[in-house]
Amino acid sequence: MSTQNGSPVSGPDAEKLAQSDSSRANTLTSVRNQILIEGFKGLALINGGAATALGAFLQAIWDKPSAAPLRLWILLGITFLIIGTAFAATTFLVRxxxxxxxxxxxxxQNPWWWANWVVMGLSVFFFVMGMGLAVFGGFLSLRCY
Structure with missing residues (x-):
């Protein structure tokens, strides 16, 4: 016997209520899955896209002597972004x-749920660090010249 608003429900109403609860749970699970999928796509896109952009920029400045101080910082930034991309890629396994x-x-109460948040947080952290290092290196190279 199920309850609705504190009063007992039986018979066909109980079956409808159970189906309604089941349908709601399935909908919530589907929505949560979609949110996590979109979050993964975003993390992979920002880290991978930023690493690609910095790589293209590095290729364009590689042979310029005035860009020598900046190269190390761009490479460090790319390294952090690749690590961020790796964390983004592992979110599906943790989920x-x-x-x-x-x-x-x-x-x-699910340790893997917490691990999922940690992995996503690390991916964001490495994105911020990777881009921060590249920008910091840019400002340092401006002071050199």
Whole structure:
């Protein structure tokens, strides 16, 4: 016997209520999955795209003597961005593990749910560090000349 608003429900109403609860849970799971998928795409895109852009910029300035102080910083930035891309790529594995953990229905008690947030946070951190190093190197190279 199910309850609705604190009062017991039985018979066909109980079945409809159970189907409604099941449908709502499926919808919420689908929405959560879509949010995580879009988050992964964003993390991979910002890290991978930034690394590609810095790589193209590095190729364009490589033979210029005045850009010598900047090259190291751009390479460091690319390194951090590649690490950020690797963390973004591992989010799907961590999320997959989270779905098969015993505490799937209670995310805060699921260690893989927390690991997913940590991995996504690290991906963002490495993006900020990678771009920060490239910009910092740019400002340092401006002071050199």
């Amino acid at each position: 997959y593990k989270a779905f098969f953990h015993i505490n799937t229905e209670n995310p805060p």
